[in-house]
Amino acid sequence: MRFLAGLFTIGLFCLASVPRKQPLTFAPFASPGKLKMGPVEAKAGPDSSRFTYTTLVSGLDEPMEIALLPNYDIVVAERKGAVRYFDNKTKELSTIAQFNVFSGIEDGLLGVAADPDFKNTNWLYFYYGVAGDKSVSHLARFELKDKKLDQASKKVLLEVPTQRQYCCHSAGYLTFDADGLLYLSIGDNTNAEEIEGHNPTDERPGRELADDQASTANSNDFRGKILRIKPTANGSYSIPDGNLFPKDGSKGKPEIYTMGVRNPFRISVDPKTKYVYWGDVGPDTEIPASEGKLSYDEINQARKPGFFGYPYFLGDNEVFPDYDFETKKEGPGKDPLKPINDSPNNTGVKELPPAQPAFIWYGKGPSKKWPMVGKGAASAMAGPVYYSDLYANAPYKLPDYYNGKLFIYEWVRKWIMAVTMDANGDYVSMEPFLPQLKMVAPMDMRIAPDGAIYLLAYGTNWFARNTDSGIIRVEYSEGNRNPIAKLDIKGKTIGAAPLTVTLSAENSRDFDPGDKLTYAWSGKGISGTGPQLTATFTKPGIHQVVLTVTDQNGGKSTATTEFKVGNAPPEVKIETAANRSFYWDNTSFPYNIKVTDKEDGRIDPAIIKTGFTYLPFGKDLASALTSTDADIQYAGAAKLYASLDCKTCHTMSTKSIGPALQEISKKYRSQVGASDFLAKKIISGGSGNWGSYPMPPHPDLRQKDAAELADYILSLSKPKKAMPLSGTLQLSEHVGKGNEGAYVLQASYSDKGANGIESLKSANYIVLKNPLVQLEDYQEGNVGVVIATKNTGFVSYIANITNGKYTRFDAIDLKGIRNIRLRVQEHGAGGTVELRQGSKDGALVGKVDLAAGKIDDLKHGWKEILLPVAAPAGIHDLFFVFKNEKIKGPLFHIDWMYFEKQ
Structure with missing residues (x-):
């Protein structure tokens, strides 16, 4: 993303060096013996088969943070304002509130936390952008009663002035420490799109929204900070001892604990040392650095309050030059030991505390210091520090192997690392944690009182409801291991009512030899036992089914799925009296396209999409033709585009963190040399054409592939030629062009949706190859x-x-x-x-x-x-x-x- 507070590097294509989207799967893997961890070698961790997982919830709409309640119910904050509630007993997900939020740029409902004494207070804290003309965000407290958020109980603890003219960086994470102090991370909320390859320190008149010296380096501003307060019973707060500035506000906001941060997206507090950790999502600059460019993402450790460098320093206090946006000249940077904020936009103290270096930092290229972090786009996040003695009697406590380790994770690169530290809290090594769990964009990580780990997955696409988003519970067991529930569906998951489906649990498994599994099925109007269940849904709507798998020793695991009933997919047929596999020289191909839809009734022929073309390649076309609205001749490029996970940064028709593909096509299609220009951009990266967010380079991509991608993008805004739904096609274009080509006839139709179920698309095609x-x-x-x-x-x-x-x-x-x-x-x-x-x-x-x-x-x-x-x-x-x-x-x-x- 570089969304949600500038979360990630973007550009024309966001090709992170991580596997493309995977389903949430869990499987044992061979012990690798010793893993090389940079400066040290670490022994392999515990047997991975002793970790089991359950997908509790899926299909969330931009989930940002979870609050785990004492009874293991879960409250989820979704960015567009919905508050979702997962009932741990019934396994049902409901919406308990809808905040009226400003969700433009990267704002919205960003954080939720349960009061440390929730059993007695029932208080929940939220941080969100308030809808309306006033550019402010609220830290507010509400009371939760009977799974309902009492709006009348609202208490606004803090109002944070913001700007909504430019993107980006809102952060908005909430967490409590062991002493009941509440921490709130706030992004710098500064124009990050017009910085000319430098850091945002534009001091020209009228450019204060592009000057981070007015926010994160300003002691009199809440933005670009981590705040620490003590909530009180009356809905206010007090200032705890030991914050960065005096309580009287004489030198700055007394709520500030750390400043000089850009986008402190995820934070945690060590329950013993009280050290504060956060992932700071880095900028995109063209400034040379010790490793690549000065565009590091950081994991930070605050042993005490302090100034952490931005926008003057990054990583190990590497210095940004003092860039004059008026003259376009660079001068010497600030002194890390005595940074001076002399910007005319600064309303706080000029002499800042000495800059603190990052704990871990890495750029877009491979890191020599931390090679395991990978390369590509990045979004560093900090999770909890684990201590075994805090979970002494917890049934799912992690092995002592992880005692004292810090968990960090990556949204884009999709990994979780366990970081080992010495007695002083200094870095020793890092190693992958649960690499066999293919997380889809980890967004939040919590350790429950019973020792289980809760992971929040945002999903593949930005600013969207993702089917691969959800909440995953991971359990470790020394003795009897929980089974792994695997739910397979034989039949359709979407259709008209009545919809009959067959569900199978036969691929569920248990790692303990000799365990016998039993299966139970539940849902509204659904119940049954055994490894298979046939169910019929007679009423329209979204129906959830829960599979519970239990072994004879009490080990249990669940899996959930949903069925959408009330809208049958359209049926697209291509009829022909000719052979459907081959073409021969100078022959013809009669065809007739028929589309029917149970709910739509009469179909308007004008909205049926059709296409026919000859392609110079004919192998492996089927997978390229199933899900693209591009001209058929670009089917191969569309397949390549999908394999590169480009849709993480771009949607087809609406702006995400990067421009929509159709907008790119419209901008460049009529320009001379547009294909070569885009192909070069894809390979070399760059910025300045759609704002200042650079596109990371992709030097491993072949020139031929980049050119095909460019042509595919440019084709998206070309007018599509309609063809009749029946007729006879002449097959002569292949003559003299070898025997590798294929003719493709394709038709598709998207219905209108029905009974609360969204529009569904169906497609069909015939591929005629050389005989x-x-x-x-x-x-x-x-x-x-x-x-x-x-x-x-x-x-x-x-x-x-x-x-x-x-x-x-x-x-x-x-x-x-x-x-x-x-x-x-x-x-x-x-x-x-x-x-x-x-x-x-x-x-x-x-x-x-x-x-x-x-x-x-x-x-x-x-x-x-x-x-x-x-x-x-x-x-x-x-x-x-x-x-x-x-x-x-x-x-x-x-x-x-x-x-x-x-």
């Missing part, structure tokens, strides 16, 4: 492949063909096929080629015998034979099965096959 198919292009098989060039010109073919071996080709239509012409070489004992449909033992639809022979010159000896075909209509997988039960050795070689029409 000449290389045998080595099989989807599955157990033969060998030879690529020979010496003394042969060039030939590739399948070899090592012995009795019983086979090759499989998927989804072939034999309609109108009279023969399959095979190019073979009788180089072996000879035998039979059987053609079967559906499986190796399926219906026999053709066969041919090949004679024995011996050819020494691989360039010669090839001949063509006919395999007659007699197949029923329909599309089936084809299996070529090779037989000669009398011989164990090689039988023959086959180069290619050609499907001959009648």
Whole structure:
């Protein structure tokens, strides 16, 4: 994001060096022995199979923070203002309040925390941008009664003036320490888009919103700070001893604990040392630094109140030059030992406390000091410090191995690290924590009183409701391990009422040998036991189903899913009397597109999207054609785009942290050399075209791929040519262009939505490929492949063909096929080629015998034979099965096959 307070580096493409989005899966992995951790080596941690997880909630809308209540119910703050409540007993998720918030830029409902004495007070604290014309955010307290937020109980503890003209950085995290002191992180709220590759210290008249010396380096401003206060019973607060400035406000806001921070997005307080930790999301500058550019993300440790450098210093107090935005010249930077804020926009003290260096810092490139953090876009966050003795009798307490370790995590790079420190709190090493748990953008991390870890996943896309967002509970067990509930669905998850589905728990498992599992299903109107359940939903709406898996020793795990009932997906058909797999020279293809939708009724033909084109490549097209509205000719680039996780930074039509792809297309499509310009940007990165947020470079991307991505983007704003829903297409464009291409006919339709269920899209397509198919292009098989060039010109073919071996080709239509012409070489004992449909033992639809022979010159000896075909209509997988039960050795070689029409 660099959202939610400038969370991440952005640009045209946000290609973090992390795996693309994965489902939330958990699996054992081999112990790696020793893991190299930079300056030290750390022994591998506890057996990973002793960690089990449960996905409690999914499908949240921009979840920001969770408050874990004493009864293990959970309150979730969603950025657009919703307050969600998870009932731990019933496993139901509900909305208990909707704040009227300003959610522009990166603002909104950002933080929630439960009072330390919640059992008696029922108080919840929230931090949010107040809707309306006044640019302020509130720290407010409410009372929670019977799962309802009492609006009349509202007490505003603190009002924070902000600006809403420029993006970014709101932060807004809330947490309490062991003494009941409340900490609130606030971002610098400064214009980060017009800083000319430097830090935001623009002192020109009228540019105070681009001067961080007016906020984070200003002792008389709440922004760019971590505040520490003591809430009181009357809804106010007092100033605790030991904050950065005197209680009388003579030198600055007495609430300030740390200042000089940019975007302190996630904070925690060590329950024993009282050290404060936070992840500070760094800037995007062009200033050279000890490692790359001075654009570090930081993990900070405050052993006492202090000034932590920004906007003058970053990382290990590396100094920003003093840049004059008027003359465009750089001068010497500030002195870390005695920084002076002499900006005309500063309303606080001029002489600031000595700058404190970061605890851990890293940039966009590989880090020499902390190599395990990876590279690419970043968003550093700090989690809790764990102490074993604070969980002495907790059933799921972590192993003593983690005693005294700090957990840090990364939104973009999707990792969690356990940081080892010495007795003084100095850094020793870091190591991955739960690397087998593929977190999708970790947003919050808590350790519960029972020792379990709660993780909040934001999900893949910014500013959106994500199906892969949610709350995950992770448990560790020394003795009996909890089973892992795995819920699989056989059938549709969305459809008209009544909707009948079959659910399976058969892939659930338990790591303890001999454990016997029992299964229970629950939901509104749903109950049952056993590894499978068939359920029918008769009423429209969203229905949740919970699977509970239990072992005989009391170990338990749950999994949840939901079904959307009331809107059936549209049905898109492409009818034809011709073969649906192949094209031949100068032939025609008749077609008829039909779309039906149960809820929409009559379909307007004008809104059915269609397309037909010839592509110079034809392999692996299916996965590229399933989810793009681009011209079909850019299907390959659309597939590449999706594989790179670019949608994390960009949506198709609305602005996220980066511009919408369609807006990029509109801006550049008519410009000369636009494709080359965009391709270069994708590879080299840069800034200045859509604001100052730089796009990280992608030097590993091939020039050819970057060019295809650029062309794909530019195509998105081109007018789409409508084609009739029925007609006859002439297949002649392929002539003289080799045999690798394919014709693609595609149709799609998005319905209007119904019964509270959103619009659904369905698509269908036909891919016609060249009837000449290389045998080595099989989807599955157990033969060998030879690529020979010496003394042969060039030939590739399948070899090592012995009795019983086979090759499989998927989804072939034999309609109108009279023969399959095979190019073979009788180089072996000879035998039979059987053609079967559906499986190796399926219906026999053709066969041919090949004679024995011996050819020494691989360039010669090839001949063509006919395999007659007699197949029923329909599309089936084809299996070529090779037989000669009398011989164990090689039988023959086959180069290619050609499907001959009648």
